[in-house]
Amino acid sequence: MTETAHPRTAPLRARAEIDLAAVRANVRALRAHAPTAALMAVVKSDAYGHGAVQCARAAREAGATWLGTATPEEALALRAAGLPGRVMCWLWTPGGPWAEAIEADIDVSVSGMWALREAVAAAEAVGTRARVQLKADTGLGRAGCQPADWAELVAAALAAEARGLITVTGLWSHFACADEPGHPSIQAQLALFREMVAYAEEQGVRPEVRHIANSPATLTLPESHFDLVRTGIAVYGISPSPELGTPADFGLRPVMTLSASLALVKHVPAGHGVSYGHHYVTPGETTLGLVPVGYADGVPRHASGTGPVLVGGKWRTVAGRVAMDQFVVDLGGDEPEPGAPAVLFGPGDGGEPTAEDWARAAGTIAYEIVTRIGTRVPRVYVKVKEEQGG
Numbered sequence: 001m002t003e004t005a006h007p008r009t010a011p012l013r014a015r016a017e018i019d020l021a022a023v024r025a026n027v028r029a030l031r032a033h034a035p036t037a038a039l040m041a042v043v044k045s046d047a048y049g050h051g052a053v054q055c056a057r058a059a060r061e062a063g064a065t066w067l068g069t070a071t072p073e074e075a076l077a078l079r080a081a082g083l084p085g086r087v088m089c090w091l092w093t094p095g096g097p098w099a100e101a102i103e104a105d106i107d108v109s110v111s112g113m114w115a116l117r118e119a120v121a122a123a124e125a126v127g128t129r130a131r132v133q134l135k136a137d138t139g140l141g142r143a144g145c146q147p148a149d150w151a152e153l154v155a156a157a158l159a160a161e162a163r164g165l166i167t168v169t170g171l172w173s174h175f176a177c178a179d180e181p182g183h184p185s186i187q188a189q190l191a192l193f194r195e196m197v198a199y200a201e202e203q204g205v206r207p208e209v210r211h212i213a214n215s216p217a218t219l220t221l222p223e224s225h226f227d228l229v230r231t232g233i234a235v236y237g238i239s240p241s242p243e244l245g246t247p248a249d250f251g252l253r254p255v256m257t258l259s260a261s262l263a264l265v266k267h268v269p270a271g272h273g274v275s276y277g278h279h280y281v282t283p284g285e286t287t288l289g290l291v292p293v294g295y296a297d298g299v300p301r302h303a304s305g306t307g308p309v310l311v312g313g314k315w316r317t318v319a320g321r322v323a324m325d326q327f328v329v330d331l332g333g334d335e336p337e338p339g340a341p342a343v344l345f346g347p348g349d350g351g352e353p354t355a356e357d358w359a360r361a362a363g364t365i366a367y368e369i370v371t372r373i374g375t376r377v378p379r380v381y382v383k384v385k386e387e388q389g390g
């Protein structure tokens with residue numbers, strides 16, 4: 001029997017089915033790609049739109065010993081849901097919930113002195129040793145400590161460690177171009193990471209984990225695996241970039257299937273304008289299907305006139321503009337019943353488009369397609385239990 005988080009007593013307008021067996025299988029596949037490293041499942045932004053708590057549980061079952069989030073609030077929400085084990089978060093702003101995170105035994109990341117000071121002060125105030133990871137900017141130019149400021153951060157962290165206030169549990173960094181194999185920044189970042197780690201270790205830091213690999217590096221760059229790989233998009237069965245390969249090439253399976261029930265099917269004459277702005281005009285007498293999801297649900301408006309949808313066994317294309325709550329497809333004279341499924345994307349093996357197809361149609365990346373599916377679309381969890389095929 002299939003377990004769901006939402007009772008299906010009534011047909012749903014739209015649903016994002018989340019295959020938790022696929023999450024587990026993807027985590028196992030990723031562990032096989034990085035057999036010498038531990039695995040962090042990155043579940044920020046509600047697990048890229050898939051549901052953080054459910055996906056975190058499934059990832060844990062498959063051997064992800066770490067969970068990663070951007071914000072401390074996301075990490076605290078995992079704890080509140082009862083998830084034990086190592087959890088790390090990295091996107092802090094001044095005055096953040098350091099004390100709560102430290103008391104919840106969350107690894108906190110600092111990229112500079114203000115953050116270290118706040119973490120140390122909070123640890124002192126709550127009387128609990130904080131687990132602190134030092135983030136190095138090895139070239140991404142986003143978060144992380146610049147090489148020129150590293151000695152000061154390392155020295156201050158060691159001083160706080162000597163006072164018993166923190167433990168430096170990790171040294172880490174993040175790639176800029178790991179999804180472009182051969183990009184010169186990759187080896188440059190790796191070399192600088194090794195240098196910055198070596199410096200900190202010479203000074204006396206004893207990190208439990210050193211890590212820099214995201215999904216593309218986990219899949220393509222074994223020398224980047226160190227002690228831990230931080231995989232996000234690949235956990236959800238999506239290739240980090242179509243140029244790297246398909247999900248199947250890496251033994252991955254897309255987790256989310258987004259579908260809606262046709263709200264209306266009707267005959268229209270030739271020359272009929274469709275949706276706002278009349279950017280589509282029926283070329284002949286035809287049937288139109290109304291798909292009741294729109295940009296409020298995360299269907300990209302940029303896919304107006306281009307997004308693919310499987311209806312009645314055929315790919316159709318969004319006719320005219322995607323509106324806030326709905327869009328239209330030209331069914332070419334076919335007459336599926338109202339309520340028939342319109343599948344926007346899924347793993348692809350039922351003939352449906354994939355999130356990657358939508359990314360191409362909207363001029364974006366598949367990360368954005370799945371992450372932006374809105375809260376109005378219920379997530380329906382299937383294969384929740386390990387023995388159901390996970």
Ligand SMILES: Cc1ncc(COP(=O)(O)O)c(C=O)c1O
Binds near residue numbers: 090214
């Ligand atoms: C710091 C950090 N590590 C790891 C990841 C996971 O990246 P990916 O989804 O490409 O695996 C992200 C996501 O953006 C991140 O911000």
